Amino acid sequence: MLIDKSTIGCAYRYTLDQKDDWNKYVENATEYDFFHTWKYHKLANSGEPVLFVYTEGDNYIAFPLLQRPIPGTPYFDLHCVYGYTGPISNRYFEELEEHFMQNFKDAFLTFLKEGNYVSVFSKLHPFFGHSRLMIKFGGLHDNGKTIAIDLTQSLDEQRRKYRKTTKGDINRCRRFGYQVKKAETKEDILAFSRLYEQNMGRINASEFYLFNEDYFLELLTNEKNCELMLVISNGEVICGSIIMYANKIMEGYLISTQTEYLKYSPAKFLLDEISLIGRSKGIDYYHLGGGLGFKENSLFEWKLGFSDFILDYKTWRYIANQEVYDHLVKESGNEWVEEVDFFPLYRMSPSVS
Known part of the structure; x- marks a missing residue:
């Protein structure tokens, strides 16, 4: 589904119903893993799989995620499947132009705002260079070694x-x-x-x-x-x-x-x-x-x-709506402490801390 079109590029949101489109963007990427595939996302039981795609001419960046409603609110958040995912592209991330990555960021932020998304969590792939893209958003987190x-x-x-x-x-x-x-x-x-x-x-x-x-x-x-x-x-x-x-x-x-x-x-x-x-x-x-x-x-x-x-190994932890995020954390009864590694904090069971 086309969700945004500008004079520069287009943004799309695909679901599992668009199997051929999903597979096309994954299989034509220079770097991808089995964790990115339609088949693997079809097995996910912790959210509705969505594939965000931003295109400019023949070039694209695609980002598979899982959408979850936040109970008792009109809001949603996004996270990833079990495994190593993150965005993929038909070009190596090290070769992407700055303006192309900035345009992707702008389109993705619009997607988050229009979708009422509060936060995004994604594990990134240790072999791929997509940290170069995600650092533009902030929220890049050192998560250990593999x-x-x-x-x-x-x-x-x-x-x-x-x-x-x-x-x-x-x-x-x-x-x-x-x-x-x-x-x-x-x-x-x-x-x-x-x-x-x-x-x-x-x-x-x-x-x-x-x-x-x-x-x-x-x-x-x-x-x-x-x-x-x-x-x-x-x-x-x-x-x-x-x-x-x-x-x-x-x-x-x-x-x-x-x-x-x-x-x-x-x-x-x-x-x-x-x-x-x-x-x-x-x-x-x-x-x-x-x-x-x-x-x-x-x-x-x-x-x-x-x-x-x-x-x-890194993860991406992004707060798209700080005001709502802070309210949800307060309502959850949780509070940030350095010893607790959990995101988004409002989804943590208070017993974890």
């Missing part, structure tokens, strides 16, 4: 960077005869779903990280760029990970291990095997992500056992 394995180096060099304990655990799994296979059946997917549910229960994960069988079935069925890889021992699924491909980047999306096999570290074996699969597909980087909550915790240290390739 880790990736560089598959453009030789396999020997890659494995030389593994921590000694990581190498030892991988070799032990090979001695045990563990095998890796791609999930091919509904039963394979359901086995992973049960494994994931067991893992989330063990760590007492929040509702945000809970996905059911239907989610996994829809994500993995008839999707060539999203695969489930399983570790098998004596015919039993003991570990699994979903991986996603786009533009020479492979994302390690979710990973789970049977509790009784944790001491044998099949997940380390699986990551090493997946890196070989990535190489066979011409992938340049296997992105492992960051620590829990993007803190440098035990999960982050575990991933450091594979690579010293560390990327800066």
Whole structure:
């Protein structure tokens, strides 16, 4: 839907009903991830997916987001899907002219005002240069680090960077005869779903990280760029990970291990095997992500056992209507304190602080 037209460019707002348009803007971008796709946004259950697009001639910037109503008000806010998103373009952000980025900013601010949006939150992609664009709005936030394995180096060099304990655990799994296979059946997917549910229960994960069988079935069925890889021992699924491909980047999306096999570290074996699969597909980087909550915790240290390739991870936190935002925060009973990392603050449960 055309939402704004000027003598310079045009702004559009697309929904899931415009599948072909959504896919066109994603697939023609110089840099994008599976997290930007129509298929992935279709699975979102925490808001209505919208794709804002600003065009000038043959050039465009597109920004996928999720719209949520703010209960008891005529207002909305925007946030992003679970994963690494941010804006995309048919040109590299490092090459965009200043006037083009400024025109995008003006069009997006008009979109926010006319849509009664109070705030916007988006995770940005560590590999893409879109911070150069978002810094023009303000609200760019350093959010920690992520880790990736560089598959453009030789396999020997890659494995030389593994921590000694990581190498030892991988070799032990090979001695045990563990095998890796791609999930091919509904039963394979359901086995992973049960494994994931067991893992989330063990760590007492929040509702945000809970996905059911239907989610996994829809994500993995008839999707060539999203695969489930399983570790098998004596015919039993003991570990699994979903991986996603786009533009020479492979994302390690979710990973789970049977509790009784944790001491044998099949997940380390699986990551090493997946890196070989990535190489066979011409992938340049296997992105492992960051620590829990993007803190440098035990999960982050575990991933450091594979690579010293560390990327800066940022989020964009923008207040579009300061007056309404402040009122909503006051009504919520919350207040900003340095120790609490949450945005928008009015959506935080008071118990979090």
